[in-house]
Amino acid sequence: MKKKPIYAILSVLLLLVVLVVASGNFASRKNEQSTDMTESSFYSKDKKAGGAYAAFRMLPQLFLRNSVQVVTKPFARTFDKDNEIKFRNNVYILVADRLFTTEKDVDAMLDYVSRGNELFIAVNTPDPLLEKTLKFVTVESSNMQFKKTGVVQRYADETIPMDTSFRYPGMVSGSYFSGVDSNTTSILGYNYKNKPNFIRIAYSRGYVYLLLNPYTFTNYFLLHHDNVKALETQLSYLADGASNVYWDDFYNSQHSAQSGDFSEWQVLMRYASMRWAVWLTVVLLLLYVVFESKRRQRIIPDRPPVSNTSLEFVDAIGQLYYQQHNNYNLAHKMIVHFMEYIRSRYYLNTNVLNDDFIASLSRKSAVPEEDIRKLLHMVHQVQLEENISDEELKDFYNRIQQFYINTQ
Structure with missing residues (x-):
């Protein structure tokens, strides 16, 4: 009987050692792959190669009035809860690998733009629902670059004398637009295959910007030579005096179509440290139930009633x-x-x-x-x-x- 608490303590310590070793190996593998662009997170606080920490920190220098507000909820919910986003002259920046939206999100995005705001989307693969609504067609292509110093992004605007190219030895986006509505769409840039991958769509009183190369927002790209100018170029079309600037940190964590109502757990559980903490808590609770389920205190005997003396x-x-x-x-x-x-x-x-x-x-x-x-x-x-x-x-x-x- 007395050995059970000892076994429980040893089991917990052994579990902690295993978790620490596993997390250390996990962290070391992450550090070894810190320059692997195939797992880009595009997350505003990620300082690894595929993160967008550098781009996020530069935004206050590009927009004069307000600091950047980070959004961690679906667009439809943000648009419903935030009163300021419903007014005009706002900028919303969304960077992700693939864009998974709902019909409510797309309706809210278009309502937001129609009020005189700007929506900047940089993704490798747009959502088909958004593609159908805004009448453009994309072609997915390889994101690997075989030439280490080849051009990965070129900006060319027919309305202004600008033709600028940028290079870096990393991932590139091969996707491009094969069809657009010429009445409302302007081509602003091209990919390494000289195919259009950066467009501006006029929608009611606002604009939607679509860039099929989110790697231009990554730390590895921006810190290579003078590539920071690429970020300045593609964001120069946005109003520098925007009333509010929003940075989206929700869609860059979505790896499949949204199902059910949004929960804050979807954001919290994407962090490795939070997942480790949750599972460790569950395991410790199970161990406590197993070893402490049996009553250890002796049964207190019934006290006889006080007799009348x-x-x-x-x-x-x-x-x-x-x-x-x-x-x-x-x-x-x-x-x-x-x-x-x-x-x-x-x-x-x-x-x-x-x-x-x-x-x-x-x-x-x-x-x-x-x-x-x-x-x-x-x-x-x-x-x-x-x-x-x-x-x-x-x-x-x-x-x-x-x-x-x-x-x-």
């Missing part, structure tokens, strides 16, 4: 006075104790022993009035007599004793 006290006093053959004092002691018993137990005044007193005592003690009347009459007789015989004392004692027994 009034009868024992009367017997002791009675034997003392009876041996001395002092019947008068013994009878008076019995009367005093009897009256005190009535006062303490039934809270009755014993100064006046009239009919009201008899009725009250009978009601509280459940003893018939006739028995109480006889007992009180005997009390009165004892108080008047100076000499009490043994037979009278015995009869008086039995009468009081019977009252005590009936009121137990």
Whole structure:
């Protein structure tokens, strides 16, 4: 029995060691792959090669009025809860590998743009629903670059004399637009295959920007030579005096179509440290249930009820006075104790022993009035007599004793 707590402690320690070693190996593998662009997160706080920490930190320098607000909920929910996003002159930036939206999200995005706002989307694969709504067609192609120093992104705008190319030895996006609505769409850039991959779509009073190369927002790309100018170029089309600037950190964590209602757990569980903490808590709770389910405290025995010692006290006093053959004092002691018993137990005044007193005592003690009347009459007789015989004392004692027994 005493060895069970020891086994429980050893099991917990062994589990902690295994988890620490596993997490260390996991972290080391992550560090070894820190320059692997195939697992880009595009997350604003990720400082690894595929993160967007550098781009996010640069945004306040590109927009004058406000600091950047991070969004961690679906667009439809943000648009419904945030009142300021419903006004005009706002900028919303969304960077992800694949864009998975719902019909509500797309409707909210278009409502947002139609009010005079700008939506900038940089993804490798747009959502088919958004593609159908905005009337453009994309072709997915390989994201691998075989030339280490080849051009990965080129910006060319027919409205202004600009033709700028950027290079870096990393992942590139081969996807491009094969069909657009020329009445509302302008081509702003091309991929390494010289295919259009950056467009601007006019929608009502606002604009939607679509860039099929999210790697231009990664740390590895921006920190290579002067590639930071690429970010400045593609964001130069947005209003630098925007009332509010939003950075989306929800869709870059979605790897499949959304199902059901959004929960904050979808955001929390994407972090490795949070997942480890949740599973460790579950395991520890299971161990606690297994080893502590059996009751360890001894059963507390039932405590016997406190017995009425009034009868024992009367017997002791009675034997003392009876041996001395002092019947008068013994009878008076019995009367005093009897009256005190009535006062303490039934809270009755014993100064006046009239009919009201008899009725009250009978009601509280459940003893018939006739028995109480006889007992009180005997009390009165004892108080008047100076000499009490043994037979009278015995009869008086039995009468009081019977009252005590009936009121137990």
